[in-house]
Amino acid sequence: MSVVCENSRGWVLDSRSLIDQGYSHCIRSEDDRKSSVQCRFKEQCFRVLKSHICVAPSACVDGGNTDTVHKAGKLPKKRKRRRSELNQGEIDSRTFHEKIRPAILEGTESLVESARSLGYLDGTTDAASEPLPSQECGLAALSEMAKDLPLVEEREQRVQQLPADDGRAAHFDLFSRVTENGTDFAAVVPLLGDEYVIPPRSAFLLSDFSRLEPLVRCGRRFDLIVMDPPWENKSVKRKRGYSCLSSTQLKRLPVPTLASPNCLVATWVTNRQSHLRFVRDELYPHWGVEVPAEWFWVKVTTSGQFVFPLDSNHKKPYEVLVLGRYRSSTVESSSQRSAVPLEDRRLIVSIPSALHSQKPPLAEVLKPYVGTEAKRLELFARSLQPGWTSWGNEVLKFQRTSYFHMTPTDDGGSIPEDEAADGTAANSPALSSPGESPPPCQRPTDVD
Numbered sequence: 001m002s003v004v005c006e007n008s009r010g011w012v013l014d015s016r017s018l019i020d021q022g023y024s025h026c027i028r029s030e031d032d033r034k035s036s037v038q039c040r041f042k043e044q045c046f047r048v049l050k051s052h053i054c055v056a057p058s059a060c061v062d063g064g065n066t067d068t069v070h071k072a073g074k075l076p077k078k079r080k081r082r083r084s085e086l087n088q089g090e091i092d093s094r095t096f097h098e099k100i101r102p103a104i105l106e107g108t109e110s111l112v113e114s115a116r117s118l119g120y121l122d123g124t125t126d127a128a129s130e131p132l133p134s135q136e137c138g139l140a141a142l143s144e145m146a147k148d149l150p151l152v153e154e155r156e157q158r159v160q161q162l163p164a165d166d167g168r169a170a171h172f173d174l175f176s177r178v179t180e181n182g183t184d185f186a187a188v189v190p191l192l193g194d195e196y197v198i199p200p201r202s203a204f205l206l207s208d209f210s211r212l213e214p215l216v217r218c219g220r221r222f223d224l225i226v227m228d229p230p231w232e233n234k235s236v237k238r239k240r241g242y243s244c245l246s247s248t249q250l251k252r253l254p255v256p257t258l259a260s261p262n263c264l265v266a267t268w269v270t271n272r273q274s275h276l277r278f279v280r281d282e283l284y285p286h287w288g289v290e291v292p293a294e295w296f297w298v299k300v301t302t303s304g305q306f307v308f309p310l311d312s313n314h315k316k317p318y319e320v321l322v323l324g325r326y327r328s329s330t331v332e333s334s335s336q337r338s339a340v341p342l343e344d345r346r347l348i349v350s351i352p353s354a355l356h357s358q359k360p361p362l363a364e365v366l367k368p369y370v371g372t373e374a375k376r377l378e379l380f381a382r383s384l385q386p387g388w389t390s391w392g393n394e395v396l397k398f399q400r401t402s403y404f405h406m407t408p409t410d411d412g413g414s415i416p417e418d419e420a421a422d423g424t425a426a427n428s429p430a431l432s433s434p435g436e437s438p439p440p441c442q443r444p445t446d447v448d
Contacts, residue, residue: 003364004120009107010295010347011365012115016046018361022199022386025409026186039186039197039404044130045358046351048301049123052308052315092273097316100345104296104318105310107347112304115349123303132354133402139206140243142192143393146175147208159218162189162198174206178218178389186386188401196399199386204395209245212254215391221260222389223374224366227253228268228359230380231275247278255287256326258377262339263326264370265289268359271316279322289324293342296320297360299352307352321348321362340369358398361385 002021004012023039086094115121159178172179174191180203181187187198205215232244255265265284269276280291296318299307306317323342350360363376363385370376381390383398 004118005111005114006365007110007114008343009103009110010349012111012120013348013350013360013365014120015350015353015360016041016043018364019383023186023197023404026188026197026406028188028406036409037188037406038409039188039401039406042130042133042403042405043125044132045353045355045403047125048299048307048351048354049125049303050301051305089273093271096273096276097311100296101310103345104298104347107345108298108300108306108349111347111349112300116304121300121302121304121351123301125302133400135355135397137394137397139192139394139397143175143206143208143211147210149175151176151211151213159203162187174204175211176207177214178203178205180204188406191396195401196396197401197404198399199384201387202384203389204381204384205389205391206393206395207391208393209249212391215389216254216257220258220375220377220389222258222263222377223260224264224266224370224376225255225259225379226266226268226362226377227379228357228381231270231272247282250283251286253287253379255289256328259287259326259328260375261326261328264339264342264366265324265326266362266366267322269320269322271319276320276322284322284324287326288329289326291322291324293323293344293346294320295323295346295348297348297350300349302351342369355398358382363387 002014002017004014006012019041020039026037026039028035028037112121159180160172162172162179162181172191181198181200184200186200188195189198190196205212207214229250230244232246259265265287267279267283269279283289284291297320298318300317301307308315308317310317325339325342348360348362348365352358352360367374376385376388378385378388378390379392381392382394384390384395
């Protein structure tokens with residue numbers, strides 16, 4: 001079950017099951033013959049068995065002092081710092097943490113307890129000790145090189161459809177045009193010298209920040225926009241892990257052009273208070289987005305412990321998601337106020353991916369706030385989702401077949417000719433089984 005349970009505090013998500021939605025029926029072309037396979041994201045990517053910093057038994061989410069930590073069986077040596085030694089950023093972070101700490105602790109306890117009662121987060125795992133897939137990715141470098149190429153004429157920037165029955169996808173222009181799999185099946189296609197799994201009814205643009213025009217010119221407006229910006233970070237600059245964007249560049253994102261009236265905008269923010277203040281006080285107002293809520297993604301192990309001690313001075317076991325509504329100046333304000341209100345300080349509890357910067361899918365938890373027919377867009381994406389449009393300079397990174405287990409379906413893998421021809425079917429497995437409603441979690445218990 002993808003959404004394990006929910007209550008007034010938030011949700012417990014099975015992120016891997018959410019990723020697998022839409023891949024139960026996948027078409028693969030080999031030697032002029034189509035076959036049907038089932039794709040599942042590899043289990044070891046979500047095999048977080050223990051805290052990154054080992055937490056004493058009394059320091060798990062069931063209660064206890066999270067200041068009591070040890071690493072490799074030894075207590076770490078801490079240099080005591082006077083308050084006067086803290087810089088303003090550290091002071092702001094500590095103040096913010098103390099403000100939200102009760103909601104994080106009590107909400108996580110409640111949600112984890114209910115998930116365990118359903119047999120989830122009980123520490124069991126079926127995953128073998130297999131190595132993680134290689135995370136090397138040359139897509140960003142290709143996007144960097146492609147930004148110097150001329151864009152195709154505007155009249156030619158219509159959405160291009162993945163081919164249904166030949167290998168022409170290998171020669172597609174992925175950098176200047178939005179590419180779409182408009183069928184009800186996932187498809188394994190050769191692109192850029194590798195194989196990728198493209199989910200059903202998904203579209204994407206692989207490009208550098210400076211080449212967003214094809215996304216804007218495709219003429220689509222979205223009811224939900226989710227983004228995970230590459231925030232400026234000193235350690236990232238030292239490691240040269242990926243390119244960061246400045247505040248000025250982020251303001252240039254064409255969100256008002258891409259957003260429909262009442263569009264829900266959700267932005268992942270690091271725990272640096274300067275970034276949070278920038279989103280709330282500058283970025284969202286610049287776009288005309290009102291800020292009604294902050295949610296928190298709480299990362300836990302397979303046994304329900306925080307992946308880092310809650311009060312760790314180094315890293316926190318949670319990240320912030322800032323949610324807002326786009327208010328178009330050209331639409332009657334009364335019609336824009338009818339959207340479902342957003343509750344503040346809700347929690348998304350899940351086992352995090354071991355892969356760098358892979359966030360939990362948000363489609364299910366945001367569905368009540370945007371509707372089931374919402375047009376959805378992810379900016380700075382590293383993967384695709386069924387029914388979403390995605391953009392980023394590594395937008396296909398986690399779609400490589402190396403991240404999936406691929407097994408033939410029970411019918412022997414053959415695809416009927418009438419289905420293979422147009423890529424659609426009336427009863428596609430990806431659509432025929434509507435998601436079940438998650439059971440309600442138990443009500444939060446009192447915390448001493």
